[in-house]
Amino acid sequence: MKRRNFLKNSSAATAGLLSTPLLGSCQEKKTTAISQTGNPLRPIVICTWDFMNASAKAWEVLSRGGSALDAVEQGVMVEEADVDNQTVGVGGRPDRDGNVTLDACIMDKDGNCGAVLYLQNIAHPVSVARKVMEETPHVMLAGKGAEQFAYEKGFKKVRLLTEKSSQEWQEWKKTSEYRPIINIENHDTIGMLAIDQDGNIAGACTTSGMAYKMAGRVGDSPIIGAGLFVDNEVGGATATGVGEEVVRTVGSFLIVELMRQGKSPQEACEEGVRRIIAKNKDHTDFQIGFIAINKQGETGGYCIQPGFTYRTYSEVGHRNNPASSYITI
Template sequence: MKRRNFLKNSTLGTATLISAPILASPQVQSTKKTKAMANVKEVRPIVVCTWDFHNATARAWEVLKSGGNSLDAVEQGVMVEEADPNNQTVGLGGRPDRDGNVTLDACIMDKDARCGSVVYLQNIVHPVSVARKVMEDTPHIILAGKGAEQFAYEKGFKKVNLLTEKSRQEWLKWKKTSKYQPVINIENHDTIGMLAIDKNGDISGACTTSGMAYKIAGRVGDSPIIGAGLFVDNEVGAATATGVGEEVIRTVGSFLIVELMRQGMSPQEACEEGVKRIIEKNKDKQDFQIGFLAINKNGETGGYCIHPGFTYSMFTAKGQLNHPAGSYLKG
């Protein structure tokens, strides 16, 4: 698949990071948003996700097509990849850290800005569902490590050995050199971020990953961080990210993109600006990949990345499509 081939071949202060127009009055923001979205035909329901996870978008579409809500759709959609042992970047079968432990990160966010997250979770196949339990059953947003694992058991999740034989053998081979130097388009991970709008026009999102292969034990990227790997604003739209999470965190990438859409940018324009912000922070370093995916309230979508290769899957009443995203660098 293109995504697999891609993997093989492939801040200023907060006050200055957020530009002046973002801090404009609500009236100005509303006017800009109204003008930008005027005369645009709404597309709903709709689901999009990073990469070509067509089975995931197909499952989410089943939920939406039957009248289900966007929160259930994104959860059930990404769960498909979490349960697939052949996907070595998410859930069961994910590549381990350098100590041989598979550790998972996930978050989920709904139309009411409720959100939940788990980081450094072990022995649980579906971290996105644990994140939803954090959101719905606790006063907290993030649970980590052993605490998150114990919470999952208390909620009825079963303990599962996530390290498959294939991933174990690859880890043992890696240990012979123990070289950790992420290269362009070989970040060893395919975060799945999913965004959906249901028939009522309500937006939700989810993001789940096993993170970088052979990372330092305890490392957490952007995927479970609300505002970085995922952000939803039901009045405006939503965004999610994939790639080297450290760089997304530096610019609070998904939040930035949603705010740019609030100013009046299209999802495509916002994703492009999000990538450019990261490039500006790394003028002498471009040997890494970032991909952004966004959707606005009308169902318009956009995607953009640093290096060619990032794609996103979309499912609407017209069917399922895989879209190559534009890139800042052209090859």
């Protein structure tokens, strides 16, 4: 994936910022324009990071008249199946005990949602989350219960720990130093939002979580309102980065509510980051990235540290958008 080398280079430049005072918010607005006719831009898909293949798959569904819900599920499944992506699905980096555990959630236009937490041995947690949403009276299933439910629904047992991730884990155990590095792929997530031709919005979020986390750790990604939130009257938002900080501010719900109050997706993402910064004035050496979309098809993205990007795909084109950041170089 092309973004790996870019992020590794950008993280080195970012490291020097951690000892400097925080700078003011960048004023540049990075919003996808509404269609030239002035009508809402639809269909459209947006996802965290430069996941080109995932956004292309979602657009394929949308461009054929498919639903936003099908688009986000099939889009993020691309990354869940990619063994070279060590932050999502098969090949994800394990916890400190050597177990790959997956978290995912999905949300539809009607506010229905489903999530799985701490799921092992299943390649597509987002699809299990959809089954939870559509075929159970619950919103979340966790651990062995979620795994058993997946088997009952026909999902096959899969070995998630690849040789590459296993070797890296063995190397990590020599020091057992738990220190996530900004913008380097040990805690990334794919969050995706889409609007279909009917104007309906859906979202999905899936991750293998932080590399070498404590056994049982769950971040924001499967938590509705934190890692993902959709309101079909307003828009949707999703997050990536250190999930504990997103949970503390219920970040995605906050951003959607700010859009309800009249803020643009860009303005709402910026305020979401500022809320996190306000709770971490003496500790900012971590990354959070938010993306959002409103009912008109306008999009926005914002982060703490430079280096975060997000993909958009619509009639305007297929673009990788560098997000503006609270800390600037």
